[in-house]
Amino acid sequence: MADARPITDVVFDFCGVLVDWQCHCALDGHVDAALVERICADDDPCGFFHYEDLMDGGMRLDDVLPIVEREHGKDIAGIYRYYIEHYGxxxxxxxxxxxxLLRDLKAAGVHVWGLTNWAEETFHFAFERFPQLEELLEGTVVSGVERLHKPEAPIYRLAEERFSLDPATTAFVDDTAKNVVGAEALGWRGVRFTDADGARDALRTLGAAI
Structure with a gap:
């Protein structure tokens, strides 16, 4: 029988959930518009999303740049460096x-946390640009710091230990389906994010008095 206890903790992904991330915004006006469109295309022809994923897993920029240069040349490597240095x-x-939503959850006595695939070298931009996030979240696990990665089980287990979470009363909100599935496999209550209203409704269904 499913555990019917209301949630006591909500763990949030960052990009696409708490923070709007737009690759092109870091490049517009600094790189030719046609090249920006190519770099930011969904099929990742210049590898930027792949290289970010490597950094999210713990690689440093200085380690990734030689890979970029080998695979796409010096010009793209230079643009990738600029992108990371201006990630904010x-x-x-x-x-x-x-x-x-974060404020309403806290007012209702629900604890709020962060769990993000993000590079150690660029995560600081999130709190610098949005200090209210650092104020509201009670702690955040960052993949690039821990060298762990969603949707692999160890990063969720680390969050459980660090934040003293009971999986049965913990909701995880992420816009990426495989990350939600990874949390649910460990007994967390998964919420696939589309927008704030949908997340609010889902968390109410799970017992949050918001």
Missing amino acids: DALPAMVLGMEG
Whole structure:
């Protein structure tokens, strides 16, 4: 029988959930527009998303740049360095409605945490641009710091230990299906994020008095 206890803790992904991430915003006006469009295309022809994923797993920029240069040349490597060094510009805003949701959860006595695939070298931009996140979240596990990666089980287990979470009363909110599935496999209550209103409704269904 499923555990019917209301949630006591909500763990949030960052990009696409709490923070709007737009690759092109860090490059617009600094790189030819046609090349920006190519770099940011969904099929990742210049490898930027792949290289970010390597950094999210714990690799450093200085280790990744030789790979970029070998695979795509010096010009693209230089643009990738610029992108990482100006990563804050790729974070134009918080996702609409999410600050209010965090505040309402805390007012209802629900603990709120972060769990993100993000590079150690660029994560600081999130709190610098949105200090309210650092204020509201009670702690955040960052993949690049821990050298662990969603949706692999060890990063969720680390969050459980660090934040003293009971999986049965913990909800995990992420916009990426495989990350939600990874949490659910360990007994967490998964919420696939589409927007703040949908997340609010889902968390109410799980017992949050918001």
